[in-house]
Amino acid sequence: MTAANNTVSIEKLNNFCIEAMLKAGMSQENAQITAKVLVATDTWGTFTHGTKQLKKLLKNFRDGRMDPKAVPEITKQGQSWALYDGKRAMPMVSSVKAMETAISKAKATGIAYTVVKNSGHYGAAGYYAHMAAEADMFGLSMTNVDPCMAVPGAKEAVLGTNPIAYAAPGGKEKPVMLDIATSVVAASKIFKAADLKQPIPNNWLIDKDGLPTTDPTGYPAVGAIMPMAAHKGYGIALMIEILTGVISGSAFAKDVPCWVLEQPEPVDQSHTFIAIDINAIMPIDQFKQRMETLTGMIKETPKAEGTNEIFLPGEIEYNHKQKVLQNNQITLPKDVMDSLKGLAEDYGLESQTLFS
Numbered sequence: 112m113t114a115a116n117n118t119v120s121i122e123k124l125n126n127f128c129i130e131a132m133l134k135a136g137m138s139q140e141n142a143q144i145t146a147k148v149l150v151a152t153d154t155w156g157t158f159t160h161g162t163k164q165l166k167k168l169l170k171n172f173r174d175g176r177m178d179p180k181a182v183p184e185i186t187k188q189g190q191s192w193a194l195y196d197g198k199r200a201m202p203m204v205s206s207v208k209a210m211e212t213a214i215s216k217a218k219a220t221g222i223a224y225t226v227v228k229n230s231g232h233y234g235a236a237g238y239y240a241h242m243a244a245e246a247d248m249f250g251l252s253m254t255n256v257d258p259c260m261a262v263p264g265a266k267e268a269v270l271g272t273n274p275i276a277y278a279a280p281g282g283k284e285k286p287v288m289l290d291i292a293t294s295v296v297a298a299s300k301i302f303k304a305a306d307l308k309q310p311i312p313n314n315w316l317i318d319k320d321g322l323p324t325t326d327p328t329g330y331p332a333v334g335a336i337m338p339m340a341a342h343k344g345y346g347i348a349l350m351i352e353i354l355t356g357v358i359s360g361s362a363f364a365k366d367v368p369c370w371v372l373e374q375p376e377p378v379d380q381s382h383t384f385i386a387i388d389i390n391a392i393m394p395i396d397q398f399k400q401r402m403e404t405l406t407g408m409i410k411e412t413p414k415a416e417g418t419n420e421i422f423l424p425g426e427i428e429y430n431h432k433q434k435v436l437q438n439n440q441i442t443l444p445k446d447v448m449d450s451l452k453g454l455a456e457d458y459g460l461e462s463q464t465l466f467s
C-alpha cells in the first residue's frame with residue numbers, strides 16, 4: 112500500500128462517514144454531528160478512537176443494541192445540571208448535546224454538570240472537553256466502559272478503562288487538553304505486542320492468578336489490564352463509575368455490557384460532562400494571559416539530556432491537527448483504512464472514491 116492511497120481529504124472522509132450513517136438509518140443532522148466528532152479525532156492523530164470506530168458503532172444498530180432513530184432527551188434537570196436519557200441513540204450525538212447543555216447552563220450559573228444514561232461507546236473523551244474550551248470554559252468529560260481492568264489485589268477485571276479528559280483555554284488560543292484512559296495502557300497495545308510475539312512491561316497485565324505478567328498472548332481470555340499508577344488510577348476510574356453509571360441509573364462496573372462483543376443486551380454505558388464558566392470568576396482575557404505564563408514556565412523549563420521539546424497536554428494533537436488543516440488531507444493508518452473499507456462493504460459504498 113503506497114502513501115498516496117491512504118491519504119484522504121477531510122471533506123471526503125466526512126462525507127463518506129455521513130453517507131454510511133444515512134444508510135444505517137440516522138438523520139442527516141445526527142450523521143453530521145457524529146462525523147464531525149470522529150473526523151476531528153482523526154485530525155488529532157487519535158486514530159484508535161476516530162472514524163475507525165464507525166463500522167463497529169453501526170453494527171450496534173444492526174444488532175439492535177443501539178437505535179439509529181432514537182432522540183436523546185432530558186428527563187430531569189435543575190438550573191445547573193441535567194440528566195439525559197440517551198435512549199441508545201448514537202453516543203456522539205447524546206454527548207455533544209449534553210456538553211452543549213452543560214455549556215449553556217454554565218453561562219447562567221457559572222458551573223454545570225450533565226450526565227447521559229442509556230448510551231454506548233462515545234469515542235475520545237477529549238472531543239467533548241474541548242467543546243467547553245472552545246466556548247472559553249473549562250471542560251471535563253468522562254465515561255464508564257465495560258470491565259477489562261483489575262484493581263490492586265484483584266485477580267480479574269472489575270472496572271473499565273474509564274477515560275477522563277479535561278480542556279482549558281490556553282494562551283495564544285491553544286487549549287490545554289489531557290485525554291487519557293485510567294488504565295496503564297490501551298488494550299490495543301497488548302494485542303499488538305501479542306501479534307509481534309514481544310513481551311510487555313510487567314506493570315501492564317495480570318495473569319490468571321492476579322500476578323503481573325510479561326506475556327501478552329493469553330489476553331483477553333485470561334488476565335486483566337492494570338490501572339494507571341496503581342491505586343491512583345483505580346481511585347479515579349471508580350470516581351468515574353460513581354459520576355456516570357451509579358448516579359445516572361445506568362449499568363456500572365462488571366454489569367456494563369461490552370459494546371464490541373456479540374452480546375444481546377443494549378450497550379448501556381454512561382457519560383458525564385462538566386463546564387465551568389471562567390469568565391464568571393475572572394475576565395477570560397486575564398485567565399488566558401495567566402495560562403500563557405503557566406504554560407510558558409513549563410515549556411521553558413530546562414530540558415533533560417536528549418529532549419528537544421517539552422510538550423503540554425494536547426499539544427501533540429494540536430500540532431497534528433494544524434498539519435492536517437494546512438494540507439487539507441489526512442494520512443490514515445492501515446487499520447483505519449481497513450475498517451473504512453469494511454464499512455463501505457457493509458453499506459454498499461464505493462470506498463475507492465475516498466482515496467481517489
Ligand SMILES: NC(=O)c1ccc[n+]([C@@H]2O[C@H](COP(=O)([O-])OP(=O)(O)OC[C@H]3O[C@@H](n4cnc5c(N)ncnc54)[C@H](O)[C@@H]3O)[C@@H](O)[C@H]2O)c1
Binds near residue numbers: 159234235237275421
Ligand atoms: N470511549 C472509550 O471507551 C475509551 C476508553 C479508553 C480510552 N479512550 C480514548 O483513547 C484515547 C487514548 O487514550 P490513552 O490513555 O491511550 O492516551 P495516551 O496515553 O496516548 O495519552 C494521551 C494524552 O496524553 C498527552 N500526552 C502524550 N504525550 C505527552 C507528553 N510528552 N507531554 C504532555 N502530554 C502528553 C496527550 O496530549 C493526550 O492528552 C483517548 O482519546 C481516550 O479518551 C476511550
